[in-house]
Amino acid sequence: MAIMNAGQYEESLRKLNLVVYMFGKRVKNVVDNPIIRPSMSAVAATYELANKPEHEDIMTATSHLTGKKINRFCHIHQSLDDLVKKSKMGRLLGAYTGCCFQRCVGMDSLNALSIVTFDIDAKYGTEYNKRFLKYLEYVQENDLTCDGAMTDPKGDRGRAPHQQSDPDMFMHVVEERKDGIVVRGAKAHQTGALNSHEIIIMPTISMREEDKDYAISFALPSDAKGIVYIMGRQSCDTRKLEKGTIDRGNQFYGGHEALVVFDNVFVPWERVFMYKEYEFAGSLVEKFASYHRQSYACKVGVGDVLIGAAQTIAEYNGVQKASHIKDKIIEMNHLNETLYCGCIACASQGHKEPSGTYYVNTLLANVHKQNVTRFPYEISRLAQDIAGGLMVTLPSEEDFKSTDVGKWVEKYYKANPNVPTENRMRILRLIENITLGTAAVGYLTESMHGAGSPQAQRIMISRQVNLKEKQRSAKRLCGIEEEVK
Amino acid sequence: MALKYCGGCNPLYNRVAVVKHIEKACGDLIEFVNPEHRDVVFVLAVQGCKVACADLTQFKGIPIRIITCVEDAERLVNEIIENNFLYEKGVRSQNSESRS
Numbered sequence: 106m107a108i109m110n111a112g113q114y115e116e117s118l119r120k121l122n123l124v125v126y127m128f129g130k131r132v133k134n135v136v137d138n139p140i141i142r143p144s145m146s147a148v149a150a151t152y153e154l155a156n157k158p159e160h161e162d163i164m165t166a167t168s169h170l171t172g173k174k175i176n177r178f179c180h181i182h183q184s185l186d187d188l189v190k191k192s193k194m195g196r197l198l199g200a201y202t203g204c205c206f207q208r209c210v211g212m213d214s215l216n217a218l219s220i221v222t223f224d225i226d227a228k229y230g231t232e233y234n235k236r237f238l239k240y241l242e243y244v245q246e247n248d249l250t251c252d253g254a255m256t257d258p259k260g261d262r263g264r265a266p267h268q269q270s271d272p273d274m275f276m277h278v279v280e281e282r283k284d285g286i287v288v289r290g291a292k293a294h295q296t297g298a299l300n301s302h303e304i305i306i307m308p309t310i311s312m313r314e315e316d317k318d319y320a321i322s323f324a325l326p327s328d329a330k331g332i333v334y335i336m337g338r339q340s341c342d343t344r345k346l347e348k349g350t351i352d353r354g355n356q357f358y359g360g361h362e363a364l365v366v367f368d369n370v371f372v373p374w375e376r377v378f379m380y381k382e383y384e385f386a387g388s389l390v391e392k393f394a395s396y397h398r399q400s401y402a403c404k405v406g407v408g409d410v411l412i413g414a415a416q417t418i419a420e421y422n423g424v425q426k427a428s429h430i431k432d433k434i435i436e437m438n439h440l441n442e443t444l445y446c447g448c449i450a451c452a453s454q455g456h457k458e459p460s461g462t463y464y465v466n467t468l469l470a471n472v473h474k475q476n477v478t479r480f481p482y483e484i485s486r487l488a489q490d491i492a493g494g495l496m497v498t499l500p501s502e503e504d505f506k507s508t509d510v511g512k513w514v515e516k517y518y519k520a521n522p523n524v525p526t527e528n529r530m531r532i533l534r535l536i537e538n539i540t541l542g543t544a545a546v547g548y549l550t551e552s553m554h555g556a557g558s559p560q561a562q563r564i565m566i567s568r569q570v571n572l573k574e575k576q577r578s579a580k581r582l583c584g585i586e587e588e589v590k
Numbered sequence: 591m592a593l594k595y596c597g598g599c600n601p602l603y604n605r606v607a608v609v610k611h612i613e614k615a616c617g618d619l620i621e622f623v624n625p626e627h628r629d630v631v632f633v634l635a636v637q638g639c640k641v642a643c644a645d646l647t648q649f650k651g652i653p654i655r656i657i658t659c660v661e662d663a664e665r666l667v668n669e670i671i672e673n674n675f676l677y678e679k680g681v682r683s684q685n686s687e688s689r690s
């Protein structure tokens with residue numbers, strides 16, 4: 106079964122035995138939990154679209170291991186075209202779900218590991234790449250969703266892992282056995298963790314020899330013994346428990362993040378992809394982060410939805426012809442397409458690594474993600490400007506349906522006489538959802554911190570640009586002779 | 591006629607609706623099959639924009655018609671209805687034609 110459909114994916118999740126806590130209580134039925142389910146549906150969309158003729162050209166690829174057709178989320182990029190299609194897939198799914206569909210982080214981990222396991226083997230004669238490829242084939246054959254788990258809690262940010270007062274602030278090995286290792290620690294902010302079949306662990310930062318117990322990478326089934334999930338809250342999350350669905354904004358989809366605790370968890374050797382080769386931790390972080398920065402192509406798709414919503418509310422409010430509204434819509438599009446430029450550019454300017462995997466252009470991937478830390482905020486600001494204050498003062502769906510006051514809501518919140526008040530409420534709730542409700546977690550704060558906070562990209566940009574060459578151009582044009590040092 | 595879509599990341603028109611329109615307008619003059627079908631004699635590539643990125647390598651040697659906008663689709667429909675199109679492409683020969 107190299108390609109699952111949405112129904113098969115949902116059924117496969119039911120077979121997992123995850124230990125999940127939310128609001129202080131154990132969640133036994135994760136798949137049907139009303140707060141979690143929209144996020145499951147968003148991942149399910151990655152399976153659904155792979156089975157649609159009108160999307161399969163982007164959503165599927167040919168495995169370089171087996172030659173079979175597989176979901177692109179399980180694919181190792183074999184060409185620049187693969188990289189470009191990955192960016193397009195992000196936009197497509199962002200627009201389809203209007204939220205974070207969670208599956209990119211696993212794809213990025215797989216691609217980063219395909220490169221770095223090869224590089225470690227080249228230096229040490231180890232067999233991580235062989236192990237990894239066996240694991241990859243298993244992932245591809247079963248069309249699995251993987252959580253890419255990089256971010257540790259990190260404790261005091263000013264200290265290295267071995268300097269922390271609590272040694273568990275970074276995932277580390279606590280025991281080495283004949284058949285594998287035992288690890289302890291946690292991974293924070295894990296996107297889509299509860300919707301994943303597998304969890305792939307990578308170090309968070311580059312490391313020195315003193316930190317070698319922390320320089321580990323491995324993969325486990327998401328329900329391996331000792332793994333505990335504590336679901337993160339999202340703004341407005343409990344609206345999903347309410348009777349109606351209008352106030353949710355997005356009727357179908359959502360995202361989620363969780364704190365994942367590893368309480369002395371056993372990892373067999375065949376699932377270990379890095380073990381104390383500390384000098385490769387930085388390379389794995391950089392490879393994963395660059396791929397993942399490209400993945401923020403998804404925000405272009407969510408931007409498409411928000412622009413569509415802003416234009417719709419402008420029409421409902423009767424202001425669509427005002428020049429400043431038109432101009433704001435143009436500006437939103439300009440910003441959104443500028444984001445698109447970045448994710449397409451870093452893909453098309455990628456290259457082939459010694460492992461054979463195609464890797465994005467890291468400078469452009471970082472520039473792209475830096476833009477992502479800003480533009481969705483401005484696009485949201487413009488959407489809120491166009492929407493008017495009602496997007497945050499609108500009474501609830503229950504008031505709208507109330508036999509006592511519903512008529513007043515209906516009457517006073519009607520704008521364009523040809524548009525039902527309910528439609529106006531729906532589009533306002535969607536704008537609220539994306540710019541400050543549950544989906545704002547993905548569209549805004551994830552844009553800020555996901556794949557690294559803004560400063561992380563600026564450091565990468567400063568490392569990658571060739572300043573000397575720029576100076577040489579400038580000096581030549583104004584007639585400065587090269588100074589002899 | 592095999593139907594091959596691009597992935598539809600940011601299409602400039604509703605590709606699926608346009609294909610439905612072609613099917614409806616042409617009636618039984620054409621039959622769409624999936625790209626893996628053995629008896630594909632012709633390929634309609636429905637591309638969402640002028641980038642036209644659908645991977646068509648599997649159709650080597652088979653005539654392909656690309657549409658990238660609604661107007662392209664209209665032209666195709668007219669050609670099929672006027673019955674020039676399939677003759678021109680050699681898909682049907684005048685002799686073997688039973689319908690007019």
Ligand SMILES: Cc1cc2nc3c(=O)[nH]c(=O)nc-3n(C[C@H](O)[C@H](O)[C@H](O)COP(=O)(O)OP(=O)(O)OC[C@H]3O[C@@H](n4cnc5c(N)ncnc54)[C@H](O)[C@@H]3O)c2cc1C
Binds near residue numbers: 258292295297557561
């Ligand atoms: C919605 C969401 C989804 C996410 N999904 C995933 C996921 O699926 N997998 C995953 O592994 N991670 C995920 N992340 C985590 C993401 O990568 C981190 O949020 C990011 O790396 C920043 O880390 P932090 O949140 O701990 O912030 P901090 O590290 O605390 O950063 C806060 C501020 O402090 C600054 N700072 C931090 N350390 C230093 C320092 N040493 N010196 C100077 N300044 C410093 C930062 O630049 C930033 O301005 C997700 C995050 C979010 C918000």
